[in-house]
Amino acid sequence: MAKSDTSKASALNEKEGIKAPDTLSSASAKAIKSKRQKQPSVPYLVKGITEGNITALSRAITLVESTNPKHSEKANKIVTSCLPHANKSIRVGITGVPGVGKSTFIEALGKYLTENTKKVAILAVDPSSSLSKGSILGDKTRMEDLVKIKNAFIRPSPSGDSLGGVARKTRETIILCEAAGFDTILIETVGVGQSETAVHSMVDFFLLLKLAGAGDELQGIKRGIIEMADAIVINKADGENVKAAKAAKLEFNRALHLYPEKPSGWTPKTALCSALQNEGISEIWEMITNYFTETKSSNYFEAHRTEQNKFWLLQTIEERLKSNFYNKTEIKSELQQQIELIESGKTTPFAAAEYLLRL
Numbered sequence: 001m002a003k004s005d006t007s008k009a010s011a012l013n014e015k016e017g018i019k020a021p022d023t024l025s026s027a028s029a030k031a032i033k034s035k036r037q038k039q040p041s042v043p044y045l046v047k048g049i050t051e052g053n054i055t056a057l058s059r060a061i062t063l064v065e066s067t068n069p070k071h072s073e074k075a076n077k078i079v080t081s082c083l084p085h086a087n088k089s090i091r092v093g094i095t096g097v098p099g100v101g102k103s104t105f106i107e108a109l110g111k112y113l114t115e116n117t118k119k120v121a122i123l124a125v126d127p128s129s130s131l132s133k134g135s136i137l138g139d140k141t142r143m144e145d146l147v148k149i150k151n152a153f154i155r156p157s158p159s160g161d162s163l164g165g166v167a168r169k170t171r172e173t174i175i176l177c178e179a180a181g182f183d184t185i186l187i188e189t190v191g192v193g194q195s196e197t198a199v200h201s202m203v204d205f206f207l208l209l210k211l212a213g214a215g216d217e218l219q220g221i222k223r224g225i226i227e228m229a230d231a232i233v234i235n236k237a238d239g240e241n242v243k244a245a246k247a248a249k250l251e252f253n254r255a256l257h258l259y260p261e262k263p264s265g266w267t268p269k270t271a272l273c274s275a276l277q278n279e280g281i282s283e284i285w286e287m288i289t290n291y292f293t294e295t296k297s298s299n300y301f302e303a304h305r306t307e308q309n310k311f312w313l314l315q316t317i318e319e320r321l322k323s324n325f326y327n328k329t330e331i332k333s334e335l336q337q338q339i340e341l342i343e344s345g346k347t348t349p350f351a352a353a354e355y356l357l358r359l
């Protein structure tokens with residue numbers, strides 16, 4: 001984890017009243033004790049979550065996101081206890097390049113859904129926070145109206161040193177949100193890399209936001225992302241842009257027909273929308289609802305979730321093995337030495353890897 005992420009995580013933990021023991025001075029031992037005693041227990045948090053208590057939910061998510069092994073242990077227990085209460089929501093992934101209108105769209109959709117008695121949790125997967133100076137999704141003041149709505153819960157992307165780590169935390173957060181009674185989970189990601197694949201593997205429906213008048217190369221969207229999409233929505237279909245948006249819709253419709261049939265049996269749809277002017281939102285939701293009706297009656301919905309769970313089992317094992325390995329003090333110092341040996345041409349990558357794995 002990058003240094004800035006560590007400080008971000010501990011700042012967040014402090015906000016939630018959770019302090020990592022190794023960040024506290026010995027002089028404040030008494031304070032630590034009372035702080036620790038104040039930390040809510042696992043059953044207390046689980047009860048709070050299942051009663052829909054947002055503070056309990058936020059605290060549990062902070063534990064999920066923490067890199068402190070003690071917190072992870074607690075988080076695992078909470079997630080396991082919440083599992084029987086989870087799985088009852090619909091999960092929608094939303095992607096698109098920066099500037100396409102993701103947050104505007106999610107705000108419009110979130111407002112529409114909460115007005116229609118839904119409880120909506122909005123999560124994000126943004127691995128860029130650890131790769132660059134700031135996160136692509138997190139820097140802006142986003143969804144200002146939605147933040148104020150009682151039945152909407154917004155949680156920014158967890159930070160992490162790998163996409164795998166960020167994705168696992170988000171997946172566990174989905175379970176906690178579902179246990180807290182959120183029936184619609186919207187997961188936002190950036191349209192620039194592998195994060196789409198990760199989000200695709202944790203949602204039921206995958207929506208791609210596009211703009212008219214920009215070629216695929218210009219929009220930086222890879223072919224594989226179009227292939228994953230259950231719907232392509234052309235945003236900013238307003239003002240002078242309407243004509244171009246209609247043309248783009250036709251073009252994408254044509255392009256989608258060139259892809260092989262999806263295992264879900266669903267034919268991907270295209271739609272127009274102006275997130276800014278709140279146009280097309282209800283139609284898009286109706287289309288998404290149709291998807292759920294179709295895939296639930298064909299039993300694809302359940303089968304797909306089981307497949308996703310199997311995939312996540314393997315992902316979690318890989319993630320844990322990797323982090324256990326790299327977090328070992330011995331490995332940390334030996335790895336550096338082996339890197340130096342490679343730099344000076346004194347060993348090969350394979351010999352170095354073999355040596356480290358044997359440790």
Ligand code: GDP
Nearest residue numbers: 097098099100101102103104235236274275276
């Ligand atoms: P994100 O980076 O994908 O989250 O994009 P934002 O939601 O932040 O939107 C980027 C810019 O596009 C902002 O200035 C929005 O006001 C604008 N925008 C978003 N949706 C629409 C729309 O439907 N029509 C128009 N004209 N502008 C929009």
